[in-house]
Every structure is written in C-alpha cells, then in structure tokens.
Amino acid sequence: MNYYVYLIISKRNNSYISYVGYTNNIKKRINMHNESKGAKFTRGNKWKLIYKETYNSKISAMKAEYKLKKNHKLRNKIKNNYLYK
Numbered sequence: 001m002n003y004y005v006y007l008i009i010s011k012r013n014n015s016y017i018s019y020v021g022y023t024n025n026i027k028k029r030i031n032m033h034n035e036s037k038g039a040k041f042t043r044g045n046k047w048k049l050i051y052k053e054t055y056n057s058k059i060s061a062m063k064a065e066y067k068l069k070k071n072h073k074l075r076n077k078i079k080n081n082y083l084y085k
Contacts, residue, residue, distance in 0.1 A: 003061035005068060006052040007078055008033060010045035018079055019047070022065040026052060050082040 004026045009018045019042050023029040026049070029038065036043040055061040068074060 008047040022061040
C-alpha cells in the first residue's frame with residue numbers, strides 16, 4: 001500500500017498558511033480537510049494540494065512528514081515555488 005506526504009495551502013488574512021500531513025488516500029483526505037472534518041487546524045478553510053510525495057510504507061511516510069513539518073525553510077520554498085511560478 002502506498003502512503004503520501006502532502007502539503008496543502010489556504011489563504012487566511014491576506015497571507016497563505018500551510019499544513020503538512022500523511023495519508024494512504026490523498027483525494028479522500030483533501031476532501032475531509034475541505035469539509036472541515038480533517039485536522040482541527042484546517043477547519044473552516046478551503047485547501048489546495050500543492051505538493052505530494054509517495055512512500056511504500058507508513059513508517060517512511062511518517063518520518064518524512066515529521067521532517068517536512070519541522071523544516072519551515074523547505075515548506076516555504078515549496079509554497080513560494082507554487083505561488084510565484
């Protein structure tokens with residue numbers, strides 16, 4: 001089974017916020033975020049998927065998610081590449 005690490009963004013108060021997560025069903029997970037049934041932080045916003053990476057195991061995906069969540073430089077780089085291309 002494949003697992004995905006993803007980065008989604010939403011506009012809030014004239015700036016863009018981002019959220020990182022992992023899942024085994026990317027479409028269902030993004031729909032949950034947009035229906036305010038995802039993580040508490042994501043409720044009430046419309047989210048757009050801007051980055052995803054595929055992993056063969058849940059453990060690999062969880063490790064990659066943790067690294068991306070903590071690495072704000074990389075998150076901002078991905079976000080800026082999306083916003084300013």
